Amino acid sequence: MAIRNLRYGNDEILKKKAKDIEVIDDKIKELAMDMMETMHKFDGIGLAGPQVGILKRIIVIDLYEEGMQFILINPVIVKTKGEQLVVEGCLSYPNQFGKVKRPKEVEVVALNLEGEKIRLKGKDLLAQALCHEIDHLNGEVFIDKVEEGTLETITPEEKKGSK
Ligand code: NI
Numbered sequence: 001m002a003i004r005n006l007r008y009g010n011d012e013i014l015k016k017k018a019k020d021i022e023v024i025d026d027k028i029k030e031l032a033m034d035m036m037e038t039m040h041k042f043d044g045i046g047l048a049g050p051q052v053g054i055l056k057r058i059i060v061i062d063l064y065e066e067g068m069q070f071i072l073i074n075p076v077i078v079k080t081k082g083e084q085l086v087v088e089g090c091l092s093y094p095n096q097f098g099k100v101k102r103p104k105e106v107e108v109v110a111l112n113l114e115g116e117k118i119r120l121k122g123k124d125l126l127a128q129a130l131c132h133e134i135d136h137l138n139g140e141v142f143i144d145k146v147e148e149g150t151l152e153t154i155t156p157e158e159k160k161g162s163k
Contacts, residue, residue, distance in 0.1 A: 001030075004038045004052035008092050018048075018055045018137040020074050024115050028058065032071045032113055035060045044091045046129040048136030051092050059133035063125060070120065075110035075134055078119075086128050088142045095154050098146030102128045 007013050021028055031054060039047040045063055049056045062069045082104030089097045105123040108130055112118050122130050132142055143151070 001033045001037045003041055004034050006038065006042065006091055007051055007053055008094070011092070013050050013053055013055065014092055014136070014141055015139045016050065016055055017139045018050055018057045021056050021058060021111075024073060024111065024113060028056075028073070029113055031056075032058060032060065036062070036069075036071070039091070042091050045125075046133045047091060048133045050136055050139070057137045059130075059137065061126070061129045061133060063129070068126065071113050072108065072110035072118075072120070073112070073115075075108050075130070075137070077106050077131070077134060078109050079105075079107035080127075081105040084124065084128070085147070086125075088128065088132060088146075090132070090142050092141065093143055095156065096143065096151060097154060098142070098151035100128075100132075100142055100145050100147065102131050106130050108134070 035047050035052060038052060039060055039062060046059065046061045049058045057074045059072050059075055080103035084102050084104045085099055086102055087097055088100045104127060106127045108120045110118055110120065
């Protein structure tokens with residue numbers, strides 16, 4: 001496993017649409033493991049292919065609770081319910097946070113690393129993470145969805161203090 005380089009801010013790759021994964025080969029499995037490790041290293045709860053420079057439809061999520069770690073290939077949101085206004089950040093925009101409107105619940109269809117079709121229901125933070133990461137696959141970043149006047153830059157010192 002290896003830590004991959006993160007893409008930040010104005011990197012053009014973050015605005016591009018990622019392509020479906022046709023074959024889940026060893027290279028994709030290695031990418032998935034590397035993404036998980038990279039996300040953990042930077043204390044993230046989600047990471048998408050484009051954020052490590054790979055324009056493929058793969059996301060990883062870890063909410064650091066039992067049963068809340070996911071590797072999803074070609075994920076698609078098939079249903080949404082309700083709404084939540086939540087504070088959001090992104091590993092590609094370190095120290096920036098803002099409020100974003102997200103569905104309260106989502107249902108996602110995807111493939112797992114074994115190539116099996118899975119259906120996943122998520123609410124609250126999991127719904128938020130799924131939407132945020134799937135947005136990345138469509139070249140959409142949270143910073144463009146932040147409610148006006150809510151974007152804040154928090155310095156690493158302040159961040160430490162708030163933990
Ligand atoms: Ni992000």
